[in-house]
Amino acid sequence: MDFRLNQHQSAFQQEVRTFIETGLPAGWDGEAEAGGPVEREIMGRLAAKHWLALPWPKEYGGMGASPMEQLIFNEQMAYHRVPGMMNMGVAWVGPVVMLYGTDAQKRDYLGSIADGSQLWCTLYSEPGAGSDLAAMQTRAVRDGDDYVINGQKIWTSFGHYADWGWLAARTDPDVPKHKGLSTFAIKMDTPGITIRPLRNMAGTHEFNEIFFEDVRIPASQLIGEENRGWYNVAVGLDFERSSIGATSTARRTVDDIAAYLREHRGTTSQVLRHRIAEHAIAVQVLRNMAYNIATAQERTGIAPTREAQMAKLFGAEMQQKLSATCLQVFGMEGQAARPGSRVPQYQYALLRSVANTIEGGTSEIQRSVIATRGLGLPRE
Ligand SMILES: Cc1cc2nc3c(=O)[nH]c(=O)nc-3n(C[C@H](O)[C@H](O)[C@H](O)COP(=O)(O)OP(=O)(O)OC[C@H]3O[C@@H](n4cnc5c(N)ncnc54)[C@H](O)[C@@H]3O)c2cc1C
Incomplete structure (x- = not known):
C-alpha cells in the first residue's frame, strides 16, 4: 500500500516541523527532567496551539484531528526527540471520560488536561495483580457521599508529579473478579496517600509504589457506573496500546x-x-x-x-x-x-x-x- 500524504496532510506535517524548529523553548533538547519545567513549558506551548490534545473534539480543547494527522504529529515529535509526549491524561484518561463521564466530570477534568495544567497517572497494577489485572485487591467502599479507599498500587509511572490519578479499585468483593471493579478520578494530594519512589534498572526514578490508607473521596469522582470499571479499563488499554x-x-x-x-x-x-x-x-x-x-x-x-x-x-x-x-x-x-x-x-x-x-x-x-x-x- 502506498501511504502518500495529501496536500492538507503535507501542509500540516510542514507546520509541525516549523514549530519544532522555531516554536520550542530554548534548551529543550538538553537534558529535560521528566515532568520538569522544560516539559511543562513544551506542553503549555502545544496547548496554546490546541495540539496537546490534538485528536480531541474542539469543544474539549483539541483540534478534532484525524488519526492520520495524529500520526503525522507523533512521527515528527518522536523523530526530533521532543520530550514530554507521553501524556496519560490526553492518551487514555480523557477519551474514557468523554465516553463514560458525566457532563460535570467532562467540564471538571477535560479542560485542565487539554491545557496542560493538570497531569494524570494510571493506578491499575498491584503487587498481586499485573498481567492478571482483574485480580486487584485495592478496595473502594461507599460511605455516605464518599468512597473510602484502602490498598496499594505499584509501578505507577510519573505518580510523583501527577496532579490526578486514574484509579481502578474493587467495589464488590463478592462477585466474579471482573465484575466488582470501578474507576475513579483521585487527587494525588488527598490525605492518606503515600507515594514511595522506585528506581528502575537504568537508575532513574520513573515509577512509584502508592499506598492508600482510609483515603476519602467524594462519590462524584466515580467515573462510569459502579462495578462496570473493568470495561472502562479495557477501553483505556485499547487507547494506550494504539498510542504506544x-x-x-x-x-x-x-x-x-x-x-x-x-x-x-x-x-x-x-x-x-x-x-x-x-x-x-x-x-x-x-x-x-x-x-x-x-x-x-x-x-x-x-x-x-x-x-x-x-x-x-x-x-x-x-x-x-x-x-x-x-x-x-x-x-x-x-x-x-x-x-x-x-x-x-x-x-x-x-x-x-x-x-x-x-x-x-x-x-x-x-x-x-x-x-x-x-x-x-x-x-x-
Ligand atoms: C516502565 C513501566 C511502567 C509502568 N507503568 C505503569 C503505570 O503507570 N500504571 C500501572 O498501573 N502499571 C504500570 N506498569 C505495570 C505493568 O502494566 C505491569 O508490569 C505488567 O502488566 C506486568 O505485570 P507484572 O509486572 O505484575 O508481571 P506478572 O504479571 O507477574 O508477569 C511476570 C511474567 O510472567 C508472564 N506471564 C504472566 N501471566 C502469563 C500468562 N497468562 N501467560 C504467559 N505468560 C504470563 C509475564 O509475561 C511476565 O513475563 C508499568 C510497568 C513498567 C515496566
Whole structure:
C-alpha cells in the first residue's frame, strides 16, 4: 500500500516541523527532567496551539484531528526527540471520560488536561495483580457521599508529579473478579496517600509504589457506573496500546547510526552492515503498521485492537535489539552521559528498553491475545 500524504496532510506535517524548529523553548533538547519545567513549558506551548490534545473534539480543547494527522504529529515529535509526549491524561484518561463521564466530570477534568495544567497517572497494577489485572485487591467502599479507599498500587509511572490519578479499585468483593471493579478520578494530594519512589534498572526514578490508607473521596469522582470499571479499563488499554506503537525515534536512531558510521569509520564489517539493514527494514515495517492502523481508524472510527497489539509488541522488541546495536556501534561514547554530546546515552536506552516488553501489557500476554482472540487458536 502506498501511504502518500495529501496536500492538507503535507501542509500540516510542514507546520509541525516549523514549530519544532522555531516554536520550542530554548534548551529543550538538553537534558529535560521528566515532568520538569522544560516539559511543562513544551506542553503549555502545544496547548496554546490546541495540539496537546490534538485528536480531541474542539469543544474539549483539541483540534478534532484525524488519526492520520495524529500520526503525522507523533512521527515528527518522536523523530526530533521532543520530550514530554507521553501524556496519560490526553492518551487514555480523557477519551474514557468523554465516553463514560458525566457532563460535570467532562467540564471538571477535560479542560485542565487539554491545557496542560493538570497531569494524570494510571493506578491499575498491584503487587498481586499485573498481567492478571482483574485480580486487584485495592478496595473502594461507599460511605455516605464518599468512597473510602484502602490498598496499594505499584509501578505507577510519573505518580510523583501527577496532579490526578486514574484509579481502578474493587467495589464488590463478592462477585466474579471482573465484575466488582470501578474507576475513579483521585487527587494525588488527598490525605492518606503515600507515594514511595522506585528506581528502575537504568537508575532513574520513573515509577512509584502508592499506598492508600482510609483515603476519602467524594462519590462524584466515580467515573462510569459502579462495578462496570473493568470495561472502562479495557477501553483505556485499547487507547494506550494504539498510542504506544508510534516509535519514530527508532527511525531517527537508524538514521543517526548510519550517519555516524559514514562520517567516523573508514570501514564497517559485513555483520554490522547487515544488522543495520535489518533494523532499517524493521523500522519500515513498523511504520507501515502505524499507517495501516491510522487509515483503518479513519475508515471505521475505531482503533483496530489486534493490529495495535501487534505494533506494540513488534515495536517494543525492535527497540531492544536496536538499542543493543547502538551500544556496539558507539561503544564508550554511547555509555558516557555527557551533557551536550551529540551521541545520546545509549546505555540508558538499552537498560530502559527492557521495560518496553513489560509496560502496557507484556509481550507474552500480547502474543497470547493475538493467537487466541485474533487468530481463534484453541487454548490448552
Ligand atoms: C516502565 C513501566 C511502567 C509502568 N507503568 C505503569 C503505570 O503507570 N500504571 C500501572 O498501573 N502499571 C504500570 N506498569 C505495570 C505493568 O502494566 C505491569 O508490569 C505488567 O502488566 C506486568 O505485570 P507484572 O509486572 O505484575 O508481571 P506478572 O504479571 O507477574 O508477569 C511476570 C511474567 O510472567 C508472564 N506471564 C504472566 N501471566 C502469563 C500468562 N497468562 N501467560 C504467559 N505468560 C504470563 C509475564 O509475561 C511476565 O513475563 C508499568 C510497568 C513498567 C515496566
